[in-house]
Amino acid sequence: MSEIRLTMPFDKTELAALKVGDGVLLSGTMLVFRDAGHKRLFQSIEAGKPDFEYDGETVYFMGPCPAVKGQVMGSCGPTTSGRMDKYTPYMFDHGLAAQIGKGKRSPDCIEAIKRNKGVYFAAIGGAGALYSGAVTAVEEICYPDLGTEAVRRITVKDFPAIVAIDSRGRCIYNN
Amino acid sequence: MFTIDTAAIAAQVRDAIVETSRNMEPSCLAALEKARDAEDVPAARFALTKMCENARFAAQNGYPVCQDTGMCVVFVEIGKDVALTGKLLQDAIDDAVKDGYADLRKSVLDPVTRVNTGTNAPAVVHTDFVPGDEVKVSVMLKGFGSENMSALYMLNPAQGLETAKDLIVRTVADAASNPCPPVIVGVGLGGTFELCAKMSKQALFRRIGSSNPDPLLDELERELMTRINSLGVGAQGFGGKTTALGVFIRKYPTHISSLPVAVNILCHCSRAKIAVLSKEGVRYE
Numbered sequence: 001m002s003e004i005r006l007t008m009p010f011d012k013t014e015l016a017a018l019k020v021g022d023g024v025l026l027s028g029t030m031l032v033f034r035d036a037g038h039k040r041l042f043q044s045i046e047a048g049k050p051d052f053e054y055d056g057e058t059v060y061f062m063g064p065c066p067a068v069k070g071q072v073m074g075s076c077g078p079t080t081s082g083r084m085d086k087y088t089p090y091m092f093d094h095g096l097a098a099q100i101g102k103g104k105r106s107p108d109c110i111e112a113i114k115r116n117k118g119v120y121f122a123a124i125g126g127a128g129a130l131y132s133g134a135v136t137a138v139e140e141i142c143y144p145d146l147g148t149e150a151v152r153r154i155t156v157k158d159f160p161a162i163v164a165i166d167s168r169g170r171c172i173y174n175n
Numbered sequence: 176m177f178t179i180d181t182a183a184i185a186a187q188v189r190d191a192i193v194e195t196s197r198n199m200e201p202s203c204l205a206a207l208e209k210a211r212d213a214e215d216v217p218a219a220r221f222a223l224t225k226m227c228e229n230a231r232f233a234a235q236n237g238y239p240v241c242q243d244t245g246m247c248v249v250f251v252e253i254g255k256d257v258a259l260t261g262k263l264l265q266d267a268i269d270d271a272v273k274d275g276y277a278d279l280r281k282s283v284l285d286p287v288t289r290v291n292t293g294t295n296a297p298a299v300v301h302t303d304f305v306p307g308d309e310v311k312v313s314v315m316l317k318g319f320g321s322e323n324m325s326a327l328y329m330l331n332p333a334q335g336l337e338t339a340k341d342l343i344v345r346t347v348a349d350a351a352s353n354p355c356p357p358v359i360v361g362v363g364l365g366g367t368f369e370l371c372a373k374m375s376k377q378a379l380f381r382r383i384g385s386s387n388p389d390p391l392l393d394e395l396e397r398e399l400m401t402r403i404n405s406l407g408v409g410a411q412g413f414g415g416k417t418t419a420l421g422v423f424i425r426k427y428p429t430h431i432s433s434l435p436v437a438v439n440i441l442c443h444c445s446r447a448k449i450a451v452l453s454k455e456g457v458r459y460e
Contacts, residue, residue, distance in 0.1 A: 063280065074280070
């Protein structure tokens with residue numbers, strides 16, 4: 001498989017041209033958070049002001065291992081995306097460009113991705129060590145008290161993934 | 176009589192955590208490489224290639240294979256001619272968990288308050304008394320992407336083994352991509368509600384490619400493997416030939432009113448080690 005190289009933040013036209021099943025190598029910056037980070041973000045949204053902005057961003061569902069010698073970030077493979085399904089349509093409707101995780105998504109998520117011409121990428125679950133090698137910088141953004149579940153911005157180079165739901169709502173999984 | 180301090184048992188747990196978190200269980204890696212070479216679906220082959228690269232990269236650099244270094248599950252089989260000294264076994268093992276997980280992700284928390292224990296302790300410890308004068312310590316770092324996809328069914332006898340087989344296959348099908356397939360499937364048949372679940376976890380310690388010593392269970396394992404690998408879930412749910420690397424079954428007599436069936440799913444990244452302590456020292460199985 002020859003992979004398509006893409007840079008984040010994404011160019012919307014490039015994103016729209018991706019097809020389900022395409023292999024990609026992603027470079028640039030993305031936001032990283034998972035269950036507890038989403039819960040806290042949505043509490044702030046309900047209270048009237050989000051704790052951080054995500055317009056045009058890509059969110060990677062992940063909670064890393066601590067970094068050890070020679071690493072910018074510890075092992076950092078994807079976690080199961082389905083647990084974030086309830087937050088996903090709102091985020092795409094409010095400017096999110098793409099998500100990265102593992103596993104299938106709800107029909108509401110697929111519809112929201114299609115409606116907003118977003119993309120959902122599947123990273124390779126379990127390949128945490130390999131992904132740590134793709135991270136070149138890490139910055140803590142919000143909720144440091146959440147430990148591994150804090151919100152971070154990471155910079156990656158050649159992060160491998162597969163287009164699991166494309167901007168036309170086509171899905172790699174047998175739903 | 177073999178007398179051993181629980182600290183010596185705990186030391187094996189600590190070593191197993193440090194080693195297996197960085198090193199995928201060898202029979203599992205061999206099976207993944209075989210699956211990669213046999214795969215025709217491009218996305219699935221891509222995934223299998225990355226999984227194998229990841230395992231090698233982790234081992235070479237001493238990095239955790241997966242960031243979910245799991246909850247530590249320990250089965251301790253204690254020979255009847257063994258005397259334990261020192262701390263309570265659970266406390267000794269929990270000390271080993273705190274130490275072994277020092278550089279790893281802390282994924283264990285209170286189920287009600289969701290406050291993290293901060294150490295990855297406590298471990299889940301099962302003890303059994305067995306014949307002999309040895310202590311067998313089986314350690315697994317169990318990730319929860321796969322644990323969450325596991326299931327227990329209390330069937331009635333009229334539903335029988337055919338329904339049990341259908342449910343085992345359906346559990347893997349419904350889990351789809353969530354448990355990071357290709358998966359390893361541990362099955363418990365019989366016993367009571369809790370024993371059935373325990374057997375399904377214990378079954379996951381079998382080496383990939385090993386046969387079940389019970390010919391009936393061996394045949395059942397082969398049948399289930401064929402059915403599961405016909406599902407087309409494939410590596411990471413991307414389709415293809417390999418949805419499971421192994422199906423391992425344990426059984427125990429059950430009640431005339433029931434047929435308990437437990438399905439414990441393990442991801443493609445098995446991290447397990449078995450140490451046997453005796454007067455002669457330590458050997459690994």
